[in-house]
Amino acid sequence: MRSYTLLAPAKINLYLEIIGDRPDGYHELVMIMQSVDLCDRIDIAASSQDIIRVRCDVPDLPTDRGNLAYRAAELMTQKFPEAFAQYGGVDITIQKRIPIAAGLAGGSSNAAAVLVGIDLLWNLGLTRAELEELAAVLGSDIPFCIGGGTAIATGRGEKIAPLKGLDNIYIVLAKYRSLEVSTPWAYKTYKQQFENTYLRDTNSLTERAAAVHSGPMVQAIVHQDTAEIARKLHNDLEKVVLPAYPQVLQLRETFANAGVLGTMMSGSGPSVFAICETQKQAEEVKLQVLHTISDEDLQLFVVRSIKNGIQVTSQS
Numbered sequence: 204m205r206s207y208t209l210l211a212p213a214k215i216n217l218y219l220e221i222i223g224d225r226p227d228g229y230h231e232l233v234m235i236m237q238s239v240d241l242c243d244r245i246d247i248a249a250s251s252q253d254i255i256r257v258r259c260d261v262p263d264l265p266t267d268r269g270n271l272a273y274r275a276a277e278l279m280t281q282k283f284p285e286a287f288a289q290y291g292g293v294d295i296t297i298q299k300r301i302p303i304a305a306g307l308a309g310g311s312s313n314a315a316a317v318l319v320g321i322d323l324l325w326n327l328g329l330t331r332a333e334l335e336e337l338a339a340v341l342g343s344d345i346p347f348c349i350g351g352g353t354a355i356a357t358g359r360g361e362k363i364a365p366l367k368g369l370d371n372i373y374i375v376l377a378k379y380r381s382l383e384v385s386t387p388w389a390y391k392t393y394k395q396q397f398e399n400t401y402l403r404d405t406n407s408l409t410e411r412a413a414a415v416h417s418g419p420m421v422q423a424i425v426h427q428d429t430a431e432i433a434r435k436l437h438n439d440l441e442k443v444v445l446p447a448y449p450q451v452l453q454l455r456e457t458f459a460n461a462g463v464l465g466t467m468m469s470g471s472g473p474s475v476f477a478i479c480e481t482q483k484q485a486e487e488v489k490l491q492v493l494h495t496i497s498d499e500d501l502q503l504f505v506v507r508s509i510k511n512g513i514q515v516t517s518q519s
Contacts, residue, residue, distance in 0.1 A: 206248035207320045208517045211312035212351055212509060213241040213301045214344070215374070215469040215476050218420045219438045221393060223401035229343070229359035230390055231402070233417050235424070236344075237369060238351035239506040241376065243301050243313055245272070247320035250292035255280070259297040271314035272297060274341055279321045282337065286325040293321060302502055304383040306470030307376070308344045312513070315348035319513045335363060351512020353424060355417065366424050368510030369432075373485040375463070376504040377454050377492060378474040384444055384451070389471040392443040433465025433478040444472045451475060457495050461488045482507070 218235035225231050250256065255276045257266040268274055272295055280287040295317060301309035318337055322329045329337075331350055338345035343360035353366045394401075416437075423431035445452040451468060454475040458466035463477035463484075479485040485505045492503060 204249045204251070205324060206246060206519050207323055207515055209245045209247070209316040209320055210242040210514045210516055211245055211301075211309075211316040211348070212238045212512060212514075213307040213309060213312065213376075213506075214238050214347065214351070215307065215376070215474075216438060216467075217424075217432065217436060218417050219440060219470065220417060221390075221397075221401075221439045224394075225359060227359070230394075232357065232360050234356040234360055235353070235366070235417060235420055236347050236356055237353050238509050238512055239374060239376070240509050241301055241307070241504055241506045243309060243316075244298040245313060245316040245320060246294075246296040246298075247317060247324060248294045249290060249324055250294045252292050253287070254292040255295070256292070257295045257297065259299065261297075261299045261303065264297070264299070264303065271310040271341060271345070272317045275314040275317040275345075276321060278337060278340060279318065279325075283325065283327060286327060290325045293317075293324065295320075302378045302380070302474065305378045305474040306384070306386075306468070306472050307378075307474055308348055308470075311342055311344035312348040314338070314341055315345050316513045318345075319349065319515070323515065323518070335361075347512070349512050352510045353508075355421065366421065367427065369424060369427065369429075369508040370510050372429050372432075372508040373479045373482045374506050374508065375458070375477045375479060375485050375488050375492070376469075376474055376502075376506055377458070377476070378502050379450055379498070379500050380502055381500050382448070382450055382473045384448060384472040386471040389440050389444055392447075393440060396443060397439075429478065429480070430464055433463070436465045436467040436478075438467050438469075440471050441468050444468060448473060453496065454492075457492050458488070460495075461491045463488055 458477035
């Protein structure tokens, strides 16, 4: 049976700005997203049966339609029924390293890997744009996860424009294993508190351009200025998540007190990250945070920025 092994990287948000409402019920966003080298491993193999099977080394994760990887495979069977009839089902095995429910797009990246893997397994020859279009059906973060690297995302997050890639910026990631923040809750609460700031005429290009403030961050990325990138970190959702989740606020403050270049919550949380000058500083900050917050529930990772999304590591 043919098979592929793929790496599915996590992502962080360097920038997240909420512009307003959308007719589809989502929010109009401007985000700058960055892949990091904390990866899940996805093994995808042809099956002798016309079914989708998902296995995972984390017992709590669903292996049916409750898993985005399963839904990605299901979407491919629906979109390409002739290939499904010719090649049969797929066996998907997920080895998790990315924390679950962390705002790091672990599930989205797994789904992206399945799309790429089935494209190869079934010899579909899809372009990156075609894969991103399929990904957008499944979720807002998944199109970014296909190509990864550094990109600006607009719309509800599914419209991707690559930026100059950031490589080897060292970052410390922190997340409490048992702590989760509901993304729908975060956006709903933000709307309740800050709806008066929303852009009303989202069809006006002039109004939209005036409402977006991501320009300085984009310029910092273009100039590969790590210190300036750290200074321009921005996440609107911190306004509602930090007051409601003291542990997330404590993580952010602990990073700031450790002398990092910059620190912020990623996405809707609860992960918090800190940008460091060097790998050595990142390792020292990790130890300092562990010493300050002595809690076995706390996970810490030293990672680096990378210029890629889904990567195929082997085939057989």
